[in-house]
Amino acid sequence: MGSNKILMKGNIALCEGAIAAGCDAYFGYPITPQNEVPAYMSGKMVQLDRVFVQAESEISAINMVFGAAVCGKRAMTSSSSPGISLKQEGISYLCACELPCLIVNVQRGGPGLGNIAGSQADYFQATKGGGHGDYRMIVLAPYSVREMYEFANISFQLSEKYRNPVMILTDGIIGQMMEPVSIEDNKREPITRSSTDGWCLGGCLGREPRSIKSLFMTEGVLEKHNYHLKNKYDLIKKNEVRYEEYLTEDAAIVVIAYGISARIAKSAVRKLREDGIKAGFIRPITLWPFPYDKISEVSSCVKKILVAEMNLGQMVEDVRLAVNGKCPVEFIGHPGGGLFTDTEIKEKLASMF
Amino acid sequence: MREEIIVAGSGGQGIMLAGNIIARSALSSGKYTTFYPSYGAEMRGGTANCSVIVSDKEIGSPVISSPSVLLVMNEQSLIKYLPRVKKNGLVIVNSSLVKSYPDASIQVPATGIAIELGDVRAANMVMLGRLIFGTNIFSKEIVTEVIKDVFKGKQEFVAELNIKAFLKGNNYDKKS
Numbered sequence: 001m002g003s004n005k006i007l008m009k010g011n012i013a014l015c016e017g018a019i020a021a022g023c024d025a026y027f028g029y030p031i032t033p034q035n036e037v038p039a040y041m042s043g044k045m046v047q048l049d050r051v052f053v054q055a056e057s058e059i060s061a062i063n064m065v066f067g068a069a070v071c072g073k074r075a076m077t078s079s080s081s082p083g084i085s086l087k088q089e090g091i092s093y094l095c096a097c098e099l100p101c102l103i104v105n106v107q108r109g110g111p112g113l114g115n116i117a118g119s120q121a122d123y124f125q126a127t128k129g130g131g132h133g134d135y136r137m138i139v140l141a142p143y144s145v146r147e148m149y150e151f152a153n154i155s156f157q158l159s160e161k162y163r164n165p166v167m168i169l170t171d172g173i174i175g176q177m178m179e180p181v182s183i184e185d186n187k188r189e190p191i192t193r194s195s196t197d198g199w200c201l202g203g204c205l206g207r208e209p210r211s212i213k214s215l216f217m218t219e220g221v222l223e224k225h226n227y228h229l230k231n232k233y234d235l236i237k238k239n240e241v242r243y244e245e246y247l248t249e250d251a252a253i254v255v256i257a258y259g260i261s262a263r264i265a266k267s268a269v270r271k272l273r274e275d276g277i278k279a280g281f282i283r284p285i286t287l288w289p290f291p292y293d294k295i296s297e298v299s300s301c302v303k304k305i306l307v308a309e310m311n312l313g314q315m316v317e318d319v320r321l322a323v324n325g326k327c328p329v330e331f332i333g334h335p336g337g338g339l340f341t342d343t344e345i346k347e348k349l350a351s352m353f
Numbered sequence: 354m355r356e357e358i359i360v361a362g363s364g365g366q367g368i369m370l371a372g373n374i375i376a377r378s379a380l381s382s383g384k385y386t387t388f389y390p391s392y393g394a395e396m397r398g399g400t401a402n403c404s405v406i407v408s409d410k411e412i413g414s415p416v417i418s419s420p421s422v423l424l425v426m427n428e429q430s431l432i433k434y435l436p437r438v439k440k441n442g443l444v445i446v447n448s449s450l451v452k453s454y455p456d457a458s459i460q461v462p463a464t465g466i467a468i469e470l471g472d473v474r475a476a477n478m479v480m481l482g483r484l485i486f487g488t489n490i491f492s493k494e495i496v497t498e499v500i501k502d503v504f505k506g507k508q509e510f511v512a513e514l515n516i517k518a519f520l521k522g523n524n525y526d527k528k529s
Binding site for chain 2 (some may be wrong): 005006007032033116172173176177178179180260263264265266267268270339340341342
């Protein structure tokens with residue numbers, strides 16, 4: 001480990017990553033366990049002469065993101081589960097209008113107000129559309145403080161490349177924990193006129209006025225717009241699937257997990273390997289688009305698959321779709337902010353051999 | 354090596370700072386480390402704790418179910434965490450405030466020592482000093498450098514007092 005590393009909290013690394021990625025504006029409203037984000041941004045963004053607004057509610061914050069994005073600015077918001085539920089209407093509008101932005105969910109226990117412990121129970125909401133209509137968001141799941149930093153940058157890039165909102169789906173544990181991270185050169189040029197010139201509403205002096213909207217009342221126009229969105233989503237599915245694979249080549253049983261659960265599952269696999277037991281590990285990094293093909297491929301070479309999530313079983317449904325009956329899929333989970341130990345996952349895996 | 358350390362006490366006793374210094378010392382020593390705080394409705398006088406893992410290998414979960422080292426600054430924390438300590442784990446108690454400690458624990462009258470040194474707030478550094486001696490995870494020089502860095506920007510005597518408290522704890526009752 002290099003000496004240029006510093007000890008940093010996941011939530012702060014996210015802020016630093018977004019700032020380095022040239023985020024122009026942050027809009028948010030406090031909620032545990034992501035309070036460090038608006039707190040830190042309130043100081044840093046103002047020092048850098050960028051925009052910080054503590055909105056009067058989560059609903060305002062997401063609509064402020066809409067306003068900034070529609071003007072061609074690089075904008076973000078963050079919240080935790082109950083607050084993200086409030087943003088769903090805005091997310092549907094952002095997707096309909098094809099506006100790039102970053103939305104961060106530092107998940108906590110639910111449903112309802114739940115508790116403030118880390119959780120992964122918002123997988124369905126993030127990947128299957130928590131708002132109305134046929135839309136998709138790119139969803140990235142970091143599993144370390146370093147990835148909190150890096151994914152902020154990747155998110156803005158992807159969102160601008162496809163003109164689509166991107167969500168970072170993390171949890172209270174990754175957000176609150178500190179670990180060493182090296183802040184490498186991650187700087188991006190501010191969003192340029194040329195990249196947004198074709199669509200953004202920056203004033204129509206010298207050109208025809210244009211509009212960005214999600215209401216299409218003329219017969220057939222909305223259907224056409226939906227097919228236009230579908231083509232984009234198909235392209236994202238083709239280009240942007242990301243995952244991590246660990247010791248799967250000779251594995252008899254593979255555990256699939258993302259975010260904090262993946263860290264724990266990975267150390268369980270490492271321990272089993274020390275005992276000579278052939279376990280492997282796959283971590284979806286993009287939850288949408290989901291690595292269906294990779295999991296399908298692996299499922300034809302293994303005896304069984306285990307899915308570990310801090311919920312009652314959500315991603316396991318996507319895994320089962322990918323496996324399509326080729327091998328048994330088992331599930332281990334903790335809802336309501338409960339957490340795994342690596343021993344628990346290790347014992348579950350060992351019992352499946 | 355791998356140590357799973359829980360530092361616990363009441364809000365205002367410098368629990369987070371002590372945990373932070375352990376994690377930063379781990380970083381300076383080139384080891385893997387994670388720091389995970391209790392968070393939410395914490396306040397001065399409430400309970401506070403943090404979990405620090407120091408290891409030669411990559412760390413999975415930052416959450417500790419049974420610590421190999423427990424450092425407790427008040428009575429409630431001892432009651433809460435003592436049953437979770439690993440067999441033969443190291444328990445260090447602030448005996449100025451904790452009265453129901455087990456015989457096998459290391460007792461350091463940290464609050465008393467800190468008051469003698471001139472500031473009750475340095476009790477966490479006395480405890481940290483004893484923990485570093487008891488576990489021998491880093492040299493005291495590495496920790497001293499981190500303490501200096503932590504208090505950089507404050508008046509010089511602040512770091513000096515904290516280092517003095519740390520060394521006092523480091524030298525206290527060296528029987529184990």
